[in-house]
Amino acid sequence: MNRLVPLALAALLGLATAPVPAATPAAVAMTQGQTQELIESYARLSSDFYKKVDAQAALDGARTSMIEYLKKKHVANPTLPQARAGGDDARTAEALQREVSTAVAAYAPKLEPADSLSGSTQITYAAITGVLSSVKDRYTVFLTPKEYAALNEGLDGTSFGGVGISYSIDDKTKFLHIENVILDGPSDKAGVLPEDAITAIDGKPVPALLEGATTVELQQKRVTQALRGDPGTRVRLTIQRAGKDLEPVTITRDTIHQPSVASKMLPGAVGYVDLSVFGQTTGAELSTALKRLDAQGAKAYVLDLRYNGGGYLNAAVDVASKFISNGPIVSVQSRAGTDTEYDAENTAIAPRPLAVLVNQYTASASEITAGAIQDAGVGTLVGVKTFGKGVVQTIFPMRDGSAVKITTARYFTPKGRDINSVGIEPEIRSELPKELKGIRMGDPKTDPQLMAALTYVNGRIAQTDGAARPAAATAH
Structure with a gap:
């Protein structure tokens, strides 16, 4: 998911090797690696965030975040001068570097190591967090090495x-x-x-x-x-x-x-497939599950995307392509207004009645899949309105194992719907009563939303079987 740094930002990243302002003997200076990560984080935000970034807000965010962090660590009355944004990104990056270097020199010696992180690293991380939070986007965040490792584990499987x-x-x-x-x-x-x-x-x-x-x-x-x-x-x-x-x-x-796909055959020859996340291997796992269910005689499918918060964009395209034979899956639009359209990958299974279970926690890549299936008319959504996360994040890893996750684009369904903060309404609405929260999902005996999906696909199976059955002979 890495992107080449735009040429205009090469100078910014070059600041990572610039000398840190001289400090007093007792002070602590930023390391070259910390400086590089700070500057690269700002460069990525400035060039790749899907909206224009306010440079002064980024500097103010870094300052506020560092002061709040120091107070949290019981540093008495921390103060930092307010940095001013320059006329371009390079000058703003220089101001940011000076701002954080000042904080590190003054306060890093007062911080105890936390989670094996030095005082200078803690302050640098706080500054990066503030820079990213300045755009007021809940999905644009800084990930510590531990958080980034946990995210990868969840998406790539353990x-x-x-x-x-x-x-x-x-x-x-x-x-x-x-x-x-x-x-x-x-x-x-x-x-x-x-x-x-x-x-x-x-x-x-x-x-x-x-x-x-x-x-x-x-x-x-x-x-x-x-x-x-x-x-x-x-x-x-x-x-x-x-x-x-x-x-x-x-x-x-x-x-x-650890698989991201679980499947089983339900009564009436309905194949049930539950996706927990859209990870690197989800498409291949789904192919295996569908082949197994098809060999067992599946007449219809229920795809369960409830509580699936998303994952990789390419995994969503891969999954949707199993049910959509051709045409667009999703259109992604960057800040520059450039549209990238992702089409079906010619891997679709034979058409079968399909119900897709969704709820308020169905988000991101799950909504890409659900929206594509709905727009293509190859399946019916069952449940309640989805979360409404119509933006795409790109993760930029740093050398020390940390990363910045930045919203880089927004997406539209094949019919041009922008579902961000709106969600997707299912064709068949089915609530899960409060008293049934925590039930075993995927059990027709206790899962009313699954029962609604089964009622739909069984009705479609009956229609298909009826259409295929020859008319009764008339006696003469």
């Missing part, structure tokens, strides 16, 4: 030693109900199937394992500790299938990539 299943805990039996089995994973190779129940782990009944765990989080933690382990180690599972106990199966743990 890896761990495990058995390759996703599960829920049955409220009555306390057994583990297997929701999904990762294709070619350890459990799949051992013959474990979705809808199986795990009744014991290494001979210990699951209800006994969960005894005393008073919250779902504690229960899941205990199960995780029992199922996960180093790749190559073994775990013995006692399985129940359709109410009958099977012989315990020994599974050799392997490295598992």
